[in-house]
Amino acid sequence: MGWDPAQYLKFADERLRPALDLLQRIPAAAPETVVDLGCGAGNLAPLLLQRWPQAKLIGVDSSPEMLARARADHPGATFEQSDVASWRPPRPVDVLYSNAALHWLDHHERLFPALLQAVKPGGWLAAQMPRNFGAPSHATIVQTIEQGPWRAQLEPLVRRRPTEEPQFYWKVLSGGTCALDIWECEYLQAMQGENPVAEFTKGSWLKQFLDRLQEPQRGAFEADYRRRVAAAYPKQADGRTLFPFRRLFIVAQRAGGPGA
Numbered sequence: 001m002g003w004d005p006a007q008y009l010k011f012a013d014e015r016l017r018p019a020l021d022l023l024q025r026i027p028a029a030a031p032e033t034v035v036d037l038g039c040g041a042g043n044l045a046p047l048l049l050q051r052w053p054q055a056k057l058i059g060v061d062s063s064p065e066m067l068a069r070a071r072a073d074h075p076g077a078t079f080e081q082s083d084v085a086s087w088r089p090p091r092p093v094d095v096l097y098s099n100a101a102l103h104w105l106d107h108h109e110r111l112f113p114a115l116l117q118a119v120k121p122g123g124w125l126a127a128q129m130p131r132n133f134g135a136p137s138h139a140t141i142v143q144t145i146e147q148g149p150w151r152a153q154l155e156p157l158v159r160r161r162p163t164e165e166p167q168f169y170w171k172v173l174s175g176g177t178c179a180l181d182i183w184e185c186e187y188l189q190a191m192q193g194e195n196p197v198a199e200f201t202k203g204s205w206l207k208q209f210l211d212r213l214q215e216p217q218r219g220a221f222e223a224d225y226r227r228r229v230a231a232a233y234p235k236q237a238d239g240r241t242l243f244p245f246r247r248l249f250i251v252a253q254r255a256g257g258p259g260a
């Protein structure tokens, strides 16, 4: 799908918070190479470089739109266009960091062990992925697809479990790690504006489906979804909308490092 960095970054604060929560749980002291996998618009580059100023930072993403924004905004960092499914570094890196990207890829039972292998022994793989797909924000996308004239076109794109349960990641990673911390967190996002939940998903999960439709179906699909999601997240008395959002975090240290 095509990405719209401006729509995505409308909720920069809500999207940044889990990225910071992940970053502060990585104990790496002075990594030489840090890779931001699925780096998007590169907005995490200053934070990663602030944490590890000596590191060589490489952002990897498949979206030309996101990378164009990343290169314009962060000329000091290096960005590569690549599909994470097949991307592997020329030699293992010290920190492989990924915020809100790996749920776009399938076959996590193969992906996560392969990414761990892309880290040096003693190095760190850290990932955060949304796990909100059962909540109305995302479930109403599937309902809108299933109950409209676009069903045949859009249903094949539906992925029912983009992020697995925490135990799944423990099972696929524990054998190759000497430290493994997995947790979930639900952020109660209090959001401003008209139908902010629809605006939020339009910058990420919803867009892949909108992109497949032509007008007037695209507009009809979006209007149908917006109606459903507005009913599921009514405004509070102060005009704000509460949008609970669950996320899964993984911080894994590859086994076999010095002293291990």
Ligand SMILES: C[S@@+](CC[C@H](N)C(=O)[O-])C[C@H]1O[C@@H](n2cnc3c(N)ncnc32)[C@H](O)[C@@H]1O
Binding pocket: 003, 015, 019, 037, 038, 039, 040, 041, 042, 043, 044, 060, 061, 062, 063, 066, 082, 083, 084, 085, 098, 099, 100, 101, 104, 105, 204
């Ligand atoms: C929700 S954005 C997150 C961007 C950034 N990490 C952040 O936290 O702001 C997801 C990013 O993952 C990228 N992405 C999705 N699938 C990918 C793939 N197979 N290979 C590389 N990047 C991918 C998208 O292009 C997009 O920029």
